[in-house]
Amino acid sequence: MKYLIIGNSAAGVNAIEAIRRLDQQNNITVISEENYQIYGRPLISYYLSGKIKYKNMFSYKEKDFYTKKKANLLLNTKVNSINTKIKKIYTNDNLSLEYDKLLLATGSLPFIPCIKGLKQHIDNKKDSNVFTFLTFEDSLRLKNKIKKTSKVVVLGAGLIGLKVVEGLSGQVDNITVIDLSDRIMASVLNEIEANMVKSHIEKCGDNVFFKLKTGISEVRNDTLLLSNNTVIDYDILIVSVGVKPNVELAKNAGLKIGKGIIVNNYLQTSNKDVYAAGDCIEYEDLFSNNKKLYALWTNATRQGELAGYNMSGIKMKYSRYFAINAISFFGMNLLSAGITTGKDIHNYIIESSINTFHMISILNNKLVGFVLINCPNKRAGIYTTLINDGIDISTLDYDITTMKNIKFSIYPKKNRTKKMWQGAA
């Protein structure tokens, strides 16, 4: 039996661990296009700011992780194609490897919008002043390129774009964030919350400016033509308008693709010996019957683990997922999960001030979402679990819609003792 894993990040590494829990014997090979052992991908912006030093970039797993798990790691190797009929993969350096069970943990790729001049600037990789921000390599290159005098433009005011802003603030002359939307992090935040976070970034960031409801029409060598027909100078442009699932390999291998790679409840693709997990798959959302894409570390680790279990022979079904965000910018914490808008959803604003916000969302007697800004001390995981478990809130010992500090004693006695004693809620 040979296990093969393509992608050595959140999903891939958690799959290795799960397989080894059940199978200490058989061969595991993991292949990565990147040249590093696993690192927490979200840490790359902390490397940019200097908060995380080079050696601590690799703290996710100990150095001898792969040896201990008897996993053969092939770095700097790209899988070019898969032949699912004879169960073989082919790499860029003419290696071919056989597998019995294959996991695609190929993650996401930056989404590159169609803007005149953009593609040729990005393609010109090595010394280009146009960046995407998804890998440690991107972070190293960007850190090398910036100067105290750099005028930086960030295209896209989503999580990654704003993390770049935080990472670069104080190290460059100024940063302009451009986004077509009327607010920042539009996919996660409503207007009130978005404004709160934006004001905080403007206040704490060093020369950070926002140009919302604006796009870039053309990328030139050192100027940008904006959608409002103005022209601005730039030294460095970072394109962070979002990510897309990396499905090329799967698609060319003839696997079924929707928005992402299509998997069943056991994370099996349309080919029974090929599994997929993490950012590259689409999955059912807890709140709609639509397939969704979430690029989230937590979901990727859990799916990787589950795929690992299923590959090594025990059947484990995956539950539905929902969006869950823990984000901080310049010391402001944002914790949110689930959904806060939609038909029949009632929002309860429990606390609100200039820079704090605490809101929960109820639909049909169930908690479906919440947002906490600058309330880091709330025990938010209790909310997340109520959403996950679909608990009828009228069965709880407290009315959570008026509760300032959520606590575990919301659960009736029998329930809570059982949960606490079993060590799983």
Place this chain on the structure above:
Amino acid sequence: MKKIYSFEDKCLGCKLCEVYCKTARSKSKNIIKANKEENIDSAIIVEKTNKDTHFALQCRHCTDAKCIKACISGAIFKDEIGIVRYDKEKCVSCLSCVLVCPFGAVRKSDFNSTVTKCDLCFSTGKPLCVSNCPNDAIKFLDEKEIDDRMEIVK
């Protein structure tokens, strides 16, 4: 593996466990200094119920710990024994762990940017909260012993 179990009917709500937890987590290990001078969070939480009774709660060291799955930096991990531990040197304070803990037992510190969670006093193997509870409302027991008592709550 041994964990700390809470017996609600015995809890007085005196919060001595919190006092001793802070002591155990302090630099000085001195009860007065730890509680008065050093800024230490308690990893054990005494909760009051709607019936005015109390119980103590701390990290359950879950078998399938959600906090570990959520951690982006490897700061939260399971050691060889099964204790869910936290290494603040690796933490970037994203609070992903806080966001997923079903018990609300991984909390942001009141004093700094780290998070606070129970590590079962792994360095001594003797949780101070347990040895100082005046009424045996928290006990350090084997999973098996508690499984036998599960009947009570069923």
